[in-house]
Amino acid sequence: MQMSNRISGFQCSPIRRLVPYSRDAVNKGIHVIHLNIGQPDIKTPVEAIRAIQGYDEDIIAYGISEGELFLRNALVSYYKRYGIQVSADDILITTGGSEAIQFVLMTLCDPYDEFIIPEPYYTNVATFANIAMVTLRPVTSSSDDNFVLPSIADFEKRINKKTMGILLCSPNNPTGHVYSPEELRNLLELCRKHDIFLVVDEVYREFCYDGKAFTSVLSFPEYQDRVICIDSFSKRFSMCGARVGAIVSLNHEVIESALKLAQARLCPPAVEQVAAAAALTAPDEYVENVRSEYERRRNVLIKHMQRIPGVRCSLPKGAFYFVADLPVDDAEKFALFMLRDFSYNGNTVMFAPAEDFYVTKGLGKRQARFAYVLNEDELVMAAKCLEEGLKVYRSEVMGIRD
Ligand SMILES: Cc1ncc(COP(=O)(O)O)c(C=O)c1O
Known part of the structure; x- marks a missing residue:
């Protein structure tokens, strides 16, 4: 049966389309740290x-x-x-x-x-x-x-x-x-x-x-x-x-x-x-506590990401995302590699390749969006996985000797 031309022109969400690969990683016993989606681990009021x-x-x-x-x-x-x-x-x-x-x-x-x-x-x-x-x-x-x-x-x-x-x-x-x-x-x-x-x-x-x-x-x-x-x-x-x-x-x-x-x-x-x-009847401290928790998480993840050779990102001023330049040929290929072919001490990290966050074709190919909605330990481990993953990807997939 044929689907509409209209629907075939629609995109699969870059935030969610790698989910089957993350499920496979989980089935292999790997802990996947989700920096791809803005699903906070913070309790609802x-x-x-x-x-x-x-x-x-x-x-x-x-x-x-x-x-x-x-x-x-x-x-x-x-x-x-x-x-x-x-x-x-x-x-x-x-x-x-x-x-x-x-x-x-x-x-x-x-x-x-x-x-x-x-x-x-x-x-x-x-x-x-x-x-x-x-x-x-x-x-x-x-x-x-x-x-x-x-x-x-x-x-x-x-x-x-x-x-x-x-x-x-x-x-x-x-x-x-x-x-x-x-x-x-x-x-x-x-x-x-x-x-x-x-x-x-x-x-x-x-x-x-x-x-x-x-x-x-x-x-x-x-x-x-x-x-x-x-x-x-x-x-x-x-x-x-x-x-x-x-x-x-x-x-x-x-x-x-x-x-x-x-x-x-x-x-x-x-x-x-x-x-x-x-x-809306929750005390003002609820939102203030959540805000300051995200600010702390932002500081932790940005500090660790900025230490990774070749990664470029600056301190975001709000929300709980940032876009980082990665030292890779294609952020989508790298995201797939992280889920399918890589783990570090039983962990890997999932993030959203940034290309589809642009209307202009060709932009964002080496960028990814990261959400800092998880607790600090997870964020530190995610940055470590990225650092190690980048080393392997650059040498084994891109053939680069750093
Ligand atoms: C900028 C922005 N607008 C709108 C939404 C949609 O939010 P919801 O439909 O859950 O209210 C999101 C969700 O991530 C978002 O990031």
Whole structure:
């Protein structure tokens, strides 16, 4: 049977497509350290777990398509703590931030419309754009200057009649860059000039390091008609499996239009919305402890990675990822080698080759994205495995004598 041409053009996620090889490694008795995926080992707030345990409805019924009012009201109070004024009507609850991105692209774009995105970017956006038949126009940021935002002129050059908006991610997955208020304001001005939207994925909002404060795109009320925020409970409360996210916008046409998509998929997960609202009642220390734990883990992994000959990476400012240049011919081949042909004292490491985090073909071939979501012992062992793996790969596969 033939599958659609459309689906054959879609990518398998570079974060997940090596999973069968990691399963084989595990079956051989090898401990695989997962730096490929942002699945934290941090406990979900006990308030959320208890809410699920205490769910005592007789029927797990459909809820309303925009998401339960108790959750939207809880989010209104949460945003207020960031100085952001929104109402429950400005929020559409989605099945994770993933659905929020899809809904936004479908809501703003007709087939073959364009969205500008800095690359490397959150690779699953490629599939969401494919579903919506939207062309992603990349603006390349570089490891040479810590992946700072490319110039406004670079963005402007890519704007044409089909451009509907710019999609940012801050703090950034995969680079760890956090956009400054000035960068956001300059982009907002550009968006106003060309009458397009600025969509910012802020699912890592709490995870900013080195004392740096976070600025939300929602804190610029003078641009509110063209601002859309993507949000999610997955990372903030280590509840990735709950699948609760949100679209937040003071532009009511956006929320009302996206609601058509939300109605067709009926409602977001019912029990998990109860858990999400309960997570928002966790004491402030919960998120602060998680943030400082990630900061420690970042410091450990970066310190050990920077000592590996030929590896180049800089300290990310936020989220829990970074992109490293590796001294290999092809990061995907090296990732496969690590899972299939290599172990160090019974351990190996899995990471995400970075090529598919770029729209531009050929970029990122020698780069990989690493997530520092595991405990320090695992991170130290992962860096050791990489160092030893690189030695073997370079000599046996690349034929290089270091
Ligand atoms: C930048 C970014 N946006 C959105 C998502 C999707 O999150 P979820 O669908 O779990 O809310 C992720 C997940 O890793 C992400 O890294």
